[in-house]
Amino acid sequence: MDMRVTETGHTALTDPGRYFIDEPQAFNVHRDLFRDQALFELEMAHVFEAGWVFLCHESQLPNPHDFYTTQLGRTPVVVLRGEDGALRGFVNACPHRGTRLYTARHGTAQVQMCPYHAWCFDSAGHCVKIKDQSQAGYAPGFDGERHDLTPLAHLTSYQGFVFGALRADVPALADYLGDTRFFIDTFAEQSAQGMEILPGEVTYVYRGNWKLQVENTMDIYHLTTVHSTFAKIVQQRGEREASAAGADKVKAVNLGALSGLQAGTYTFPHGHTVFWGSDPLRENRALWAMRDDLLTRGVDAHKVEWMFRPRVLNFFPNIQFVDSACMQLRVIRPLAVDRTEMTMFCLAPRGEPREGRRRRLRQYEDFFNASGIATPDDVACYEDIHAGGLAHANSEWIQGFSRGMQYVVDGPDSHAREIGIRPLESCSGVEVQDETVFRGFYREWRRRLEAATHD
Amino acid sequence: MTEAATLEQARRLLFDEAACLDQRRWDDWLALYTPDCEFWVPAWKDEFVPTADPQGEVSLVYYDSRAGLEERVWRIKSTAAPAHRVLPRTCHAISNVRLLEVTADGLAVHATWRVDSYKEKIASSLFGFYDYLLTSQPGAWRIAKKKITLLSDCVPSYFDLYQV
Numbered sequence: 001m002d003m004r005v006t007e008t009g010h011t012a013l014t015d016p017g018r019y020f021i022d023e024p025q026a027f028n029v030h031r032d033l034f035r036d037q038a039l040f041e042l043e044m045a046h047v048f049e050a051g052w053v054f055l056c057h058e059s060q061l062p063n064p065h066d067f068y069t070t071q072l073g074r075t076p077v078v079v080l081r082g083e084d085g086a087l088r089g090f091v092n093a094c095p096h097r098g099t100r101l102y103t104a105r106h107g108t109a110q111v112q113m114c115p116y117h118a119w120c121f122d123s124a125g126h127c128v129k130i131k132d133q134s135q136a137g138y139a140p141g142f143d144g145e146r147h148d149l150t151p152l153a154h155l156t157s158y159q160g161f162v163f164g165a166l167r168a169d170v171p172a173l174a175d176y177l178g179d180t181r182f183f184i185d186t187f188a189e190q191s192a193q194g195m196e197i198l199p200g201e202v203t204y205v206y207r208g209n210w211k212l213q214v215e216n217t218m219d220i221y222h223l224t225t226v227h228s229t230f231a232k233i234v235q236q237r238g239e240r241e242a243s244a245a246g247a248d249k250v251k252a253v254n255l256g257a258l259s260g261l262q263a264g265t266y267t268f269p270h271g272h273t274v275f276w277g278s279d280p281l282r283e284n285r286a287l288w289a290m291r292d293d294l295l296t297r298g299v300d301a302h303k304v305e306w307m308f309r310p311r312v313l314n315f316f317p318n319i320q321f322v323d324s325a326c327m328q329l330r331v332i333r334p335l336a337v338d339r340t341e342m343t344m345f346c347l348a349p350r351g352e353p354r355e356g357r358r359r360r361l362r363q364y365e366d367f368f369n370a371s372g373i374a375t376p377d378d379v380a381c382y383e384d385i386h387a388g389g390l391a392h393a394n395s396e397w398i399q400g401f402s403r404g405m406q407y408v409v410d411g412p413d414s415h416a417r418e419i420g421i422r423p424l425e426s427c428s429g430v431e432v433q434d435e436t437v438f439r440g441f442y443r444e445w446r447r448r449l450e451a452a453t454h455d
Numbered sequence: 456m457t458e459a460a461t462l463e464q465a466r467r468l469l470f471d472e473a474a475c476l477d478q479r480r481w482d483d484w485l486a487l488y489t490p491d492c493e494f495w496v497p498a499w500k501d502e503f504v505p506t507a508d509p510q511g512e513v514s515l516v517y518y519d520s521r522a523g524l525e526e527r528v529w530r531i532k533s534t535a536a537p538a539h540r541v542l543p544r545t546c547h548a549i550s551n552v553r554l555l556e557v558t559a560d561g562l563a564v565h566a567t568w569r570v571d572s573y574k575e576k577i578a579s580s581l582f583g584f585y586d587y588l589l590t591s592q593p594g595a596w597r598i599a600k601k602k603i604t605l606l607s608d609c610v611p612s613y614f615d616l617y618q619v
Contacts, residue, residue: 200498200506200513204610229536358510371515376538376613
């Protein structure tokens, strides 16, 4: 057994590098990353609260005075659209005694009153009233103090996706997203009117570490085992349709048709990762009906090509964009070292034809919902991983990061060069199911924790 | 038929359905539905308003025929799905059954429900409202529509149709 980690015990993280073996012939992750409560608290402080985190999409608060509540690490946050139409982000707590102010998930409020002592705040976060202020006996200095809501250090949108940061010393959002912006554009530019999050959000909580979800979304290796019943059901629908017994109105992604096709993965600075594949049945995509519009509207031909490729984007640390059959946005909220809340949204191009929208919804519910016929199998596996391997180790190191190691190249591959992006590492070929793509995430995780312990 | 007798027939169908699910008699459960049935579990837009348009908004589950229910049963029976490796014990409790309307199409029935699930020494529950449209078929009532409003919509891990 390698003693690099157990020597340290579980009480202090003096050297985050001890939890990784990152050598030319081996990359290993220690099981403590998934089960150590002390590490979890450090992750909250130095991963979630020390950098950019996805908060919401602009379509979720379209009008002046709309608000949207969410979390930034352990901090409750509210995004407000002011009377001037601008978005601002604040800590969702009254400065007076710290009461949470906005308790609804989202809504509209020109003025929000604290339920405890009735201090009032407008939709720009200004304190507009302190109840019974006259004769209150405040010291003279009180008037000169600031009583507004505490603003986030940063709130910035890219293509309608709103990111926030609690700390000032973060890179500019454009630099943080870097060349992954090409892939965000392949989501956002599907309609000239941009995209929207469709009404109806679905939340579930699983018993397992949040990084299991990060890995799973980039893990193509599991598809043919975990989702074998999904694949078979899709095949049966096709057979029923061929025998005229009934039309397949869903047209889900056919996992059985993916064999022998080109695919690849990219690792980007700041821990972001991308999987892409090929889709031989692209005419089944809801977007297919808008294809002519895309080309006549002058969207870059490369982008249009990539819009019809299955793509999974994993943004460090907490969001995942998936476009396999339909588009999905997954937001990860770690609750505890062994408990994770997932919130899922269906993304769609605005102005989509009704039939495309209907098909998109059926595809989304089929695969992605906690009540669907695919995601529950992933979640069952996370819980089995947690129960089997992580709570009580059979070895200190996980073996799941070696697949595809021989195929990794430094920098861009030919597909990346074609579209002018510069990933740190590329891995592409036929039926790529590599695990090397997880490394970019873990290297950034390690970098963040090391920076924190060297502060 | 008196209203009380009609209500009793509706109650019997609801309780039969619950028994099929709790006893894992999947084919008997399917047989309670018409081939062109609608099965719908809306999602929620916010704290108070469930989605109302399954063709334009997200649902938790939406099927416009029995084929979707048949797929679910095939999946359960296949024993190949990780989510179904160990089926939970379930217990459907249905109450407050009310006959809302008797029309030419059938009976509109509203009820409240709670399903407790127990698996690997962990109990969880989901609860909400049922809205049925029951239709008279030769020899028996059948389910033409079932809408399940899931009030407890932060799902513990995942669920399938036998847990709502």
